[in-house]
Amino acid sequence: MIKKLLYTFLFLSYGLTIQAQQSNIRKGAISFEFVNKEVKGTISGFESKSRIDWNQLENSYFEGSVAVETLDTNNGLRNWSLKSGKYFDKNDYPRIHFKSSEINQNGIDYVVKGVLTLKGIKKPLVIEFKRDGDTLVGSAELYSYDFDIKIKKKREDNLVKITFRFEQ
Template sequence: MYRIFFIFLMIFPMIASAQSFNVETKKGTVNFTYDEGTKGTLGDVSATIKFDVSDLSKGSISGTVNVSTLDTKNGMRNKHLKGEDYFDSENYPTMTFESTSISESGGVFTIKGKLKIKTTEKEVIFKATNEEGKLLFTTVIYGLDYGVAISKKREKTKIEIFIEIPM
């Protein structure tokens, strides 16, 4: 019994200090809403989440989404969004995110980082919570900022993003 307790005392700090997760790509999803209620999804999500529960500043989150998986339940719209006027999935097959800082307050994580769509990279801020074994991330971006909008009015290019990653 003492031997098991001693082994636990030796291993626990390693478990509690730094954790890294590679996310299963088939289960992670990116959901989005734009243009007054039009909804869609992106699949083929891969992410690496590393964090030290005692020091979140040492943590990092990076992820990639395959643009060819974009689905709005409308084949013609999907083709148009994947085309040159919007995401140009043939030349820019992925969107990427790399965190620059992670903080937490009251059970809500704030993840700042760089989101790259096509050739444009901009800072975004995700809010994240852990609910029922899933990490839920939310943010708002504007398609005009990334060159994936036809409207020249920024507010009309608002995209709400919801990401769900099983842990």
């Protein structure tokens, strides 16, 4: 009887240890900067189906989206224009999606490769994260031009830097 109790206790302890090494993303904040025009902003309406297994990253995945309607640059007229059909087209494409295809550790950093879907256009995106306790802070760069959001005429003048802050 004592042996059974001991095995049961060890099995439950092992299960709790495994569970503690896996986590879901509960909350996210995303900010961006359109470098050429020095315009900064945020986008929210964050939804995530992500799961992180810190011991076996190959079992992890990042999948989430944000609502275009929440795009905010602290300028109402600019926000309205950006959400219009000419740029983000919130009516036809209300959400921006990301889904990982690969997650690796590089020293103390985590590299998440995946596909970003914006305005129905799918392009690869690499996000580099640092872990700070229960928070992941990441960064990525893209060209809005690649997603048919042409603020400036040349692709290289449409650089957007993105910062992610996810809480587990």
